[in-house]
Amino acid sequence: MTAVPERPHEPRSDVSGGGPYQRPVKPRKPRPPRASATTKNGGTAHALPPKPTISAAAAAALPPRPPLPGEVDEKRDVVDRAAESAALKAEEVSMEDAAEAVAQEDAAEAVAEEAAAEDAVAHESVDVADRTAAPDVTEPEAVVSASVAAEPADREPEAAEPSIDQLDPVSPAVMAEVIEQLVEDAEAPASAAPQAVVVSGLTKAFGQTTAVAGIDLSIPAGSFYGLVGPNGAGKTTTLSMIAGLIRPTSGSVRIDGVDAIAHPQQAKRRLGVLPDRLRTFDRLTGRQLLYYCGVLRELSPAVAESRTADLARAFDLTDALSRPVSDYSAGMTKKILLAGALIHSPRVLVLDEPFESVDPVSSAVILDILETYVAHGGTVLLSSHGMQLVERVCSRVAILVAGNVLAEGTIAEVRGESTLEERFLQLAGGLSDVEGLEWLHTFSD
Numbered sequence: 001m002t003a004v005p006e007r008p009h010e011p012r013s014d015v016s017g018g019g020p021y022q023r024p025v026k027p028r029k030p031r032p033p034r035a036s037a038t039t040k041n042g043g044t045a046h047a048l049p050p051k052p053t054i055s056a057a058a059a060a061a062l063p064p065r066p067p068l069p070g071e072v073d074e075k076r077d078v079v080d081r082a083a084e085s086a087a088l089k090a091e092e093v094s095m096e097d098a099a100e101a102v103a104q105e106d107a108a109e110a111v112a113e114e115a116a117a118e119d120a121v122a123h124e125s126v127d128v129a130d131r132t133a134a135p136d137v138t139e140p141e142a143v144v145s146a147s148v149a150a151e152p153a154d155r156e157p158e159a160a161e162p163s164i165d166q167l168d169p170v171s172p173a174v175m176a177e178v179i180e181q182l183v184e185d186a187e188a189p190a191s192a193a194p195q196a197v198v199v200s201g202l203t204k205a206f207g208q209t210t211a212v213a214g215i216d217l218s219i220p221a222g223s224f225y226g227l228v229g230p231n232g233a234g235k236t237t238t239l240s241m242i243a244g245l246i247r248p249t250s251g252s253v254r255i256d257g258v259d260a261i262a263h264p265q266q267a268k269r270r271l272g273v274l275p276d277r278l279r280t281f282d283r284l285t286g287r288q289l290l291y292y293c294g295v296l297r298e299l300s301p302a303v304a305e306s307r308t309a310d311l312a313r314a315f316d317l318t319d320a321l322s323r324p325v326s327d328y329s330a331g332m333t334k335k336i337l338l339a340g341a342l343i344h345s346p347r348v349l350v351l352d353e354p355f356e357s358v359d360p361v362s363s364a365v366i367l368d369i370l371e372t373y374v375a376h377g378g379t380v381l382l383s384s385h386g387m388q389l390v391e392r393v394c395s396r397v398a399i400l401v402a403g404n405v406l407a408e409g410t411i412a413e414v415r416g417e418s419t420l421e422e423r424f425l426q427l428a429g430g431l432s433d434v435e436g437l438e439w440l441h442t443f444s445d
């Protein structure tokens with residue numbers, strides 16, 4: 001609730017008893033008919049007259065405007081917004097405040113009537129008197145009316161868009177509060193970048209084995225994110241939970257804002273997945289496999305066929321498309337499955353060891369495809385044992401050891417003064433003890 005500043009009342013004796021009161025000389029105009037309008041808070045209120053007609057004495061009976069925010073050296077646009085907000089706040093003042101404002105208007109009206117009686121000008125009407133008699137005078141708009149009445153007589157003519165000088169006065173305390181909030185908003189950092197994948201407290205236990213021990217990860221949209229760790233650290237388990245291939249023991253996974261556990265189908269629509277173990281429908285030919293990957297992801301048959309040809313060309317698999325996938329090499333199988341993960345152009349790619357077994361030429365092609373995909377807003381989350389590759393292509397990395405995230409951040413943050421590999425070795429426990437293998441040097445033949 002906002003208090004309207006108290007306004008001193010002009011004693012009537014000043015007007016009628018030969019005091020300093022001077023009768024206004026400004027000619028009064030007939031009052032224009034009132035129009036009805038709907039207020040912002042749903043009530044019906046009369047629109048303000050274009051310019052209130054009030055005597056100079058009545059105006060003098062009301063206090064001067066409070067200082068405007070521009071006087072405290074705020075930025076002009078902040079001030080404009082503050083003034084607008086303050087005007088809105090002024091509409092929200094209570095009924096008592098409105099009544100008080102009306103009482104002040106009454107005083108102004110009495111002054112004007114007194115002057116009119118003295119003048120014996122019967123045809124002159126005092127505009128404010130009519131307004132006070134209006135039944136909706138306690139509507140919030142009425143407060144604004146009273147405020148307008150307090151404007152100095154030499155104000156510029158009202159424009160369609162009021163200038164800052166024409167805005168209604170509000171309490172300095174309210175104004176200060178609004179300004180403070182606006183300045184806070186202006187200084188607040190831009191909202192954080194959207195996250196493609198967010199996992200919280202993610203845990204997976206296989207019997208007595210805790211593969212993933214309650215990890216938190218946030219993967220920004222449009223980033224190339226690396227998950228590294230020694231064998232058995234929990235990388236595949238983590239990626240499998242994110243991809244919806246296995247159910248977490250506890251914790252949550254959100255894909256592009258979708259709760260992947262509550263709404264797995266919606267989440268999976270946004271994902272392209274290259275699983276670790278290359279289990280697939282390997283009795284199908286490469287062409288059939290890609291076609292079915294496409295139509296299962298709701299592509300039309302024509303689009304699925306066309307993209308199959310594009311991907312086969314990119315991955316150098318065109319000649320192999322007619323052969324059963326069971327006949328493919330490990331690297332070829334990896335590539336056809338990667339093509340299958342890409343065919344529906346998902347927002348997020350979850351790739352478990354995408355470069356494992358892939359020759360350098362194909363690796364370069366895959367990298368090129370993925371970097372372009374990320375440059376266009378896609379997100380890649382991959383696991384890899386290739387520290388140099390991760391260091392080169394990823395923007396962020398997490399080091400997972402024994403189911404826990406031991407380091408996470410940008411590549412520079414995680415590696416510090418060392419290389420990523422050195423940092424990895426420090427966190428993963430360094431080189432294992434090779435003592436006890438002397439027998440290996442005594443050849444059996």
Ligand SMILES: Nc1ncnc2c1ncn2[C@@H]1O[C@H](COP(=O)(O)OP(=O)(O)OP(=O)(O)O)[C@@H](O)[C@H]1O
Binds near residue numbers: 210229230234
């Ligand atoms: N289906 C399963 N049943 C039982 N234990 C499992 C299963 N899958 C994984 N584990 C165990 O969970 C732990 C993490 O395995 P995971 O495959 O996630 O590790 P990883 O980091 O991917 O290892 P690598 O680098 O060797 O692929 C291991 O101890 C593993 O034995």
